Amino acid sequence: MTKYLLYMVQMHLTFRRAELESLADLYNIKINLDSYDEQSPFLILDLENDKQAQNLVKRSILCKAIYEYWGEGENYDKLHENIQNGDGYEGRKLNCKSNTFKFEFESFGGNHKKTMKDKINTINQFAYLELDGEIDLKNAQDTYTLIETYDLINSHETSKMASHIYFGRLIQRSDRSAMDVFDLKKRPYKGTTSFESELSLVSCNIAQVKPGTIMYDPFAGTGSFLVAGGYYGALVMGSDIDGRMIRGKGASYDITENFKYYKMEQQFLDVMTMDFTHNSLRSNLIIDTILCDPPYGIRESIKVLGARDPTKFEGKEDIEINGEKAFLRKDYIPTKKPYSLDSLLDDILQFASERLPINGRLAFWMPTANDENVETIIPLHENLELKYDCVQEFNKWSRRLLVYINRGDEFNGPENHGTKRSTTNFRDRYFTNFN
Ligand SMILES: C[S@@+](CC[C@H](N)C(=O)[O-])C[C@H]1O[C@@H](n2cnc3c(N)ncnc32)[C@H](O)[C@@H]1O
Known part of the structure; x- marks a missing residue:
């Protein structure tokens, strides 16, 4: 079993769970929703392989995407430590040596756009992955995604610093464009x-x-x-x-x-x-x-x-x-x-x-x-x-x-x-x- 990070929309919550279960059932995928939390757009799932992850999300409207889960942390230091101590880290790293790649940045809780300089600084922190493949912004084999979450300080403001960060390799985007x-x-x-x-x-x-x-x-x-x-x-x-x-x-x-x-x-x-x-x-x-x-x-x-x-x-x-x-x-x-x-x-x-x-x-x-x-x-x-x-x-x-x-x-x-x-x-x- 491999761990996957599911990123869902934070709306239509009763529909969201029903859609997820129905699509899992449609493709004969066993999912355990014990840790499913209506208040969170994130869910870590154990699935057999990437194919299952693709099937689960490819026609979903209320999910955003699914990633192979590499790690998480409440700040970047903790995130990097968590990634490097993660089960299967060495095996996953092997692909980084040859595959073309790109990075994507997502944020949950407010619109926190990063400047190009910030992005490059953040990407450089991942040097330990030994990403020797070419950067390819159009057709990368691997898309590494950072999802930063920001907390609500009051009804119209969110924190300036991310309170939690997830990192993973994109497996499948959902079909929200439909x-x-x-x-x-x-x-x-x-x-x-x-x-x-x-x-x-x-x-x-x-x-x-x-x-x-x-x-x-x-x-x-x-x-x-x-x-x-x-x-x-x-x-x-x-x-x-x-x-x-x-x-x-x-x-x-x-x-x-x-x-x-x-x-x-x-x-x-x-x-x-x-x-x-x-x-x-x-x-x-x-x-x-x-x-x-x-x-x-x-x-x-x-x-x-x-x-x-x-x-x-x-x-x-x-x-x-x-x-x-x-x-x-x-x-x-x-x-x-x-x-x-x-x-x-x-x-x-x-x-x-x-x-x-x-x-x-x-x-x-x-x-x-x-x-x-x-x-x-x-x-x-x-x-x-x-x-x-x-x-x-x-x-x-x-x-x-x-x-x-x-x-x-x-x-x-x-x-x-x-x-x-x-x-x-x-x-x-x-x-x-x-x-
Ligand atoms: C809420 S609308 C459905 C709208 C539809 N989903 C759409 O995309 O336009 C209900 C429809 O049921 C139809 N209708 C009402 N009584 C009906 C009946 N006894 N048998 C069949 N259709 C009926 C109405 O003409 C109306 O078009």
Whole structure:
């Protein structure tokens, strides 16, 4: 086993751990998180080899990078001593004799840029490594990285001197640059419901969306999760009750256009206009992952196909216009009736339990108000293991990414379908500012 230093972002903390565990599981990597600390962006991990370290981090959004761990200290003297006394130091040093190299400087806790002179002085302190290889700033074989951490002195100031320093050899940078690629600002087709890129990508990682599998978003809207899923190599399909979302805004602004823009057309199966509660996907179609952001009922209340008072429509199926059944005409607008978020979430869980393969994941976002001493009741299904409940806090409300694994009929887990979980109407509360 070799020690590696994982450098993570210090945000979305519940998502961070879930993403790390999910990626480790996806690549069959055993990691021990006993020393994982939510308050720290650093974690030292024992892994079998560099390949494992690469796999763990290459598609991560909430990690920054992983390094072969060489040492640490509360000042430079202690750091150098620690490096030279480290297990395997002599073996690691051998590469320094021949490999091309460069140094990188990172800081955590404030923006502490070093001058070139400071950098050269710091690098010169590493003469004991006998770095005889050429310096190569573009394609170095080894990138040695110093990460200095600075403490907060008060709410707006950090210490001038680093309080801790880590040193390691870069193994793999994470994929945070994908956040810019999928930034909504640059996306051709988007709308008010589009989901921001960072947490769309993280959601895919936690849902373990993988190449060659089928991912389905039943509330596709403008397709934010579909493009994220396509990026991870899944074949994606979606549906939405609102045909306007599916049709987009003219020929050059629709979900297909986004896939062209990202050069991922081959990942896109299709989208269709469909009420999720009247799902027409054939029942033996294997869906490997379901990832969605169901309607919260904020912009408009939740509606599904049907009539509030079905008796009003009795016998009307036979109405014809110009010899064509009215309900088969293109301009037919079906009636809709209100539906509760509780029932919709029950339906999603039931659908996932029927359609996902064993160990397949369902991940969806759910809003909760957090200004009351009211327990948030998470929807549960007897076949689905609730694996993660990751919370993104806003001022007066929060939203959660709930992630379930289908364990099948034998699982017999706790369930609460059919129960009223939300005590108050989230939409009303949202518009009255949760007072
Ligand atoms: C929160 S938005 C999802 C937005 C989407 N993630 C995106 O990137 O734009 C919820 C979507 O669910 C759709 N919807 C509402 N009720 C539905 C139903 N019964 N069946 C299918 N879609 C529904 C809405 O039209 C809306 O587009």
